[in-house]
Amino acid sequence: MKALFFLRHYNDIDHVTPVIYKWIGSGHQCDVVLIGSTQFRRDFRVKYLSQLQGVRVAHMKELFPLTVYIKWRLQMLMLTRNVRRIKVIGKLAEKLAERCDEKQRAPLWRHTAEFLLNRCFGDAGKGVVAFDWIERNSVICVEWVETVIAMAKERGLGTISLPHGDSPHASQLIRRGERRVEPDITFSAATMFDKVVVPNELCSVRFRPFMTGNQLAVLGSPRYCEEWLKILAGLMPPSPLIRSDSRLKIVMFLRKANFTTFWEEVGEVVHMIAEFPGVELVIKPHTRSGWKQSLTTDSSIKRLPNVRVASDDAHSVHLMNWADVIIDLATSVVFEAVRAKKPVLAADYLIAARSAVAYYMPETELKCRDEVYEKIDYFLNNGCDSFYIEEHRQRFLREMLDYPDANVLPRYVALLEQLAD
Numbered sequence: 055m056k057a058l059f060f061l062r063h064y065n066d067i068d069h070v071t072p073v074i075y076k077w078i079g080s081g082h083q084c085d086v087v088l089i090g091s092t093q094f095r096r097d098f099r100v101k102y103l104s105q106l107q108g109v110r111v112a113h114m115k116e117l118f119p120l121t122v123y124i125k126w127r128l129q130m131l132m133l134t135r136n137v138r139r140i141k142v143i144g145k146l147a148e149k150l151a152e153r154c155d156e157k158q159r160a161p162l163w164r165h166t167a168e169f170l171l172n173r174c175f176g177d178a179g180k181g182v183v184a185f186d187w188i189e190r191n192s193v194i195c196v197e198w199v200e201t202v203i204a205m206a207k208e209r210g211l212g213t214i215s216l217p218h219g220d221s222p223h224a225s226q227l228i229r230r231g232e233r234r235v236e237p238d239i240t241f242s243a244a245t246m247f248d249k250v251v252v253p254n255e256l257c258s259v260r261f262r263p264f265m266t267g268n269q270l271a272v273l274g275s276p277r278y279c280e281e282w283l284k285i286l287a288g289l290m291p292p293s294p295l296i297r298s299d300s301r302l303k304i305v306m307f308l309r310k311a312n313f314t315t316f317w318e319e320v321g322e323v324v325h326m327i328a329e330f331p332g333v334e335l336v337i338k339p340h341t342r343s344g345w346k347q348s349l350t351t352d353s354s355i356k357r358l359p360n361v362r363v364a365s366d367d368a369h370s371v372h373l374m375n376w377a378d379v380i381i382d383l384a385t386s387v388v389f390e391a392v393r394a395k396k397p398v399l400a401a402d403y404l405i406a407a408r409s410a411v412a413y414y415m416p417e418t419e420l421k422c423r424d425e426v427y428e429k430i431d432y433f434l435n436n437g438c439d440s441f442y443i444e445e446h447r448q449r450f451l452r453e454m455l456d457y458p459d460a461n462v463l464p465r466y467v468a469l470l471e472q473l474a475d
Contacts, residue, residue: 055474056181057084058174060202062194063094065218066186069275071099072282073184073216074109076463077470083108085174087117089194102289117173118166126166126198129159133195156197163201171205179210182474186218187250190240203246212473215247216466220275220386220454221256224413228384228406229312237263245269248473251466254454256410271469274462275455278389281463286371293372294365301332302434305377307370307385308349310340314406315383320349323381323404323426328358330430338364338373340385378438379430381420384409392450397441399429414450417443 059074061067077084086103088094092113104111115123175181183206188199203213226235242264244250250265252258253275261270276282297303304327309315327335339350349355350363364373370387374380379397382388384407388398392411400412401420412419420426456462 055082055471056175056178057082057470057474058170058181058183059084059086060183060185061086061088061094061100062090062186062192064097067094067097067099069217069219069277070184070186071103072276072279072285072463073466073470074103075106075282075285076276076467078106078108080467080471082467082471084110085170086111087170088113098289098291114166117169122162122166125162129162130195130198133197134193159197160201163198164205167198167202167205170202171209171211175209175211180474182212182214182470184214184216184470185247186216187241188215188243188246190243192243196243199243200246207248212470212475213247213249214470214473215244215250217251217253217257217276219257220253220278220389220410221260222382222384222386222389222410223407224256224410225406225408226259228314230314249469251469254457256454272457273465273469274457274459275389276462276466277386278393278455279462280393280460283390283393290369290371291367293375294367295336295372295376297376298334300334300360302330302334302430303376303378304333304335304381304430305364305373305379306335306337306381307373307383307387308337308339309383309385309405313384316404317349319423320383320404321352321355323401323423324349324355324361325358326423326427327430328361330434332434333360333430335361336364336368336373336376337361338368338370379433381426382409382411384411389455392442392447393455395442395447397433397438399426401426410454411450414454415442415446417441417446 057077059070061070074084074086086109092115094100095113100111103109114126118126183202185199188196190196206213227233238260241260244261245265249271250261250269251271251273252261253273255272258270258272324335327333337350355361371390374391374396379399380388380391381399381401383401383405388411391398398411398418399420400409400418402409402412403421
């Protein structure tokens with residue numbers, strides 16, 4: 055069976071690579087088309103996929119003449135909400151979109167979609183096309199995705215939206231400007247697919263208001279299932295982090311800039327931790343928007359001798375392997391640490407959200423600055439073992455990562471096969 059997978063950025067690569075690995079391991083073939091930055095061609099997981107027999111990996115820029123690719127990219131940019139938010143460029147994009155309306159954009163959309171579908175499937179009427187979660191404000195414009203999906207369905211191909219996250223939040227109002235608890239229309243774009251897959255019920259809440267029950271499948275987490283984590287451990291590039299003789303190593307994972315964060319207090323916590331003797335702290339900004347976060351450019355933090363900001367080549371797995379303790383502002387990267395029984399402190403008092411980690415495991419939650427101090431002091435004096443209440447941790451693993459059981463990747467392949475047949 056054949057599949058066509060589209061990948062945009064790190065989140066897609068994190069969550070969809072395990073599915074592709076299992077698809078190929080089940081005797082199938084696929085094309086992987088990168089539609090984001092060309093830098094992802096160098097990602098170690100993309101390189102791994104390129105080496106698998108039965109996989110063809112290519113970036114859009116490699117598949118089309120330069121003039122066609124530039125036109126396609128410009129049409130993408132003029133319709134992308136992130137570009138529209140930039141004052142001068144945003145206004146220019148709006149004017150270009152008015153001059154080049156939907157009818158004028160359609161031929162290029164159809165041309166690129168037809169080429170990709172022909173390249174992967176030829177005249178075959180069987181196969182499946184997979185994107186990640188597509189939202190109304192995606193960095194790849196929905197209009198082109200809709201064209202690809204519509205043309206795939208015309209050919210009799212199955213279509214599916216795979217996860218690019220595990221829902222680190224147990225609450226809804228988590229970003230600046232969000233003030234009403236109601237269905238979020240940004241997730242309504244998912245209805246174009248035959249199937250939308252989520253790893254757990256927390257994620258399903260986003261999509262259920264917009265689709266029928268049999269359109270949504272809850273299959274567990276491909277990124278954090280045990281089968282894939284064992285494979286990933288053998289693929290990781292060497293860590294740039296060196297284990298020093300400090301008594302306690304802490305990593306703090308930050309969220310994207312558009313999530314509401316109490317940055318003043320985050321700074322206070324960093325300074326307080328830095329004052330503990332023998333403690334070393336590494337701050338990991340969000341991969342795609344860390345440059346927007348004031349904390350990483352704070353000169354007073356930069357001067358602290360035992361605090362540093364992680365470099366781009368320090369992957370989350372490197373950081374978690376290095377750390378004794380993780381402080382989390384509601385990111386799913388820490389789910390691997392929970393599986394490994396490494397202490398995660400859910401700093402919910404620093405953000406607008408209620409984190410999934412704190413929701414399932416209340417013993418992880420930090421409610422105030424005093425608790426941060428007490429936890430660090432405890433770890434320094436007593437070590438980091440026996441942190442979790444095991445009943446809580448097992449429920450988290452069962453409901454968030456291994457739902458309904460630990461055989462996660464075979465379920466994904468079975469659904470892809472069903473759609474491809």
